[in-house]
Amino acid sequence: MSNDIQNTEPLKRLLLDSFLLDSREAFHIARTTISSQNGLVYHCHNYAELFWIKQGAGIHVINGAEVPLQPGSLFMIRPSDMHTFKLGKPGMNMVITNIAFRKENLDFFRKRYFPGSDSFFWSNKKIPFTCQLAPGQLNEVSALADRLIGQPRDFLHLDFIMLHIFRLITSLRSEYLHIPHWLAYALENxxxxxxxxxxxxxxxxxxxxxxxxxxxxxxxxxxxxxxxxxxxxxxxxxxxxxxxxxxxxxxxxxxxxxxxxxxxxxxxxxxxxxxxxxxxxxxxxxx
Incomplete structure (x- = not known):
């Protein structure tokens, strides 16, 4: 469920090159624990981003709406999306894993695996594609990310994890993909x-x-x-x-x-x- 809000924060544009060690890297991957509102700014970027919540809870402020986040919440963020995060009660935190890569790779994935698709990164809806991973699926993608963090950040490893995630999501029950996150969570658990x-x-x-x-x-x-x-x-x-x-x-x-x-x-x-x-x-x- 999402709630529309009026965001008055200044918009910051993030660039993928600022996260990459050199031009040969194909993607950036990180796991971050958000424990305060400090440093959380409303932003857009010139890259595609996928993230999921491993632990904790909070709010995803996305394109003027607020969407609750909980363990297993996964989002595919398009370059045109504007977003940030908010924490809930004082003392709470969220552990987020995110993967960022150039938007040109979206064209490759769509042409090769999802021709004509209007889902995933290619959705035209206000709220970008999101789904709720079951606990076992969350552990699976998190373990893959753990393995990837120490590997070369080349196209081979980008394709490896993205294809695994695409396969995992397409295996979810189709009727669960477009229902509210809180209901998907209850059904899965x-x-x-x-x-x-x-x-x-x-x-x-x-x-x-x-x-x-x-x-x-x-x-x-x-x-x-x-x-x-x-x-x-x-x-x-x-x-x-x-x-x-x-x-x-x-x-x-x-x-x-x-x-x-x-x-x-x-x-x-x-x-x-x-x-x-x-x-x-x-x-x-x-x-």
Whole structure:
């Protein structure tokens, strides 16, 4: 969710060459901990930038709007974008990893891998492309960045990490790419017995919004209610457990947050067309 604001700060233009050690470098990569507002200026630049939040939380001030940031928030910043960051409460900080490269490389990526694309860096929307990485995906890209920081900053290593990130993002569920960041975060992280047992209240806590607002947003983007969303997540987990484990159906039922086994059987059959036992016999594999 974004809020429009009127930014009165002077705009500073940043140049990629000021970050590169020499003209042979193809990109700049850095991991920075923002712990105060000092030095955070509203700026644009002559390069493309990709960044993600590893730890902490704050606000992305982008093209006159404010967008909440949390671990896993990833943005693709176009050369024409104007942005800066704001921290939340005093004492908070954010750990940001960013990769900056010449805008000419955008033409290469688009021509070779995304011809005619109006997504990623080539979106025409006010807010540039953004998505929410799941914890495992966040750890994956952060580990790649760790490896890259000590490597030559040439085209080979730029292509290596950018293609990996493009592949990772295109593998995300397509219905999650254009929904609000807070909802994507809740959907990706509502995925364990500990969360299922706390029901819709846990999903509300993950989303950080009121139940009514969550219901309206789910109906708008996914055509389903909060209760339906929670049950789908529980049933998806149940189906995985039926295939990949030898756990009794009763145990799986309770792990998914269902207190009543007959009710679990009914909702499972309604969703998958067969009972949990039939599903297990049809799909269970032992390796």
């Amino acid at each position: 509502y995925n364990s017995p500990e969360r299922f047992k706390r029901g819709t209240e846990e999903f509300v806590a993950l989303a950080g919004r009121s139940p009514d607002h969550i219901n309206r947003t789910l109906k708008k983007f996914l055509k389903q209610t909060l209760t339906e969303t929670v049950n789908k997540a529980r049933l998806r987990f149940a189906s995985q457990q039926l295939i990949m484990t030898n756990s009794p159906i009763k145990t799986i039922c309770y792990d998914c947050g269902f207190d009543n086994v007959p009710y679990f059987h009914r909702v499972f059959k309604k969703h998958y067309g067969i009972t949990p036992l039939e599903y297990q016999k049809r799909n269970h594999k032992i390796f």
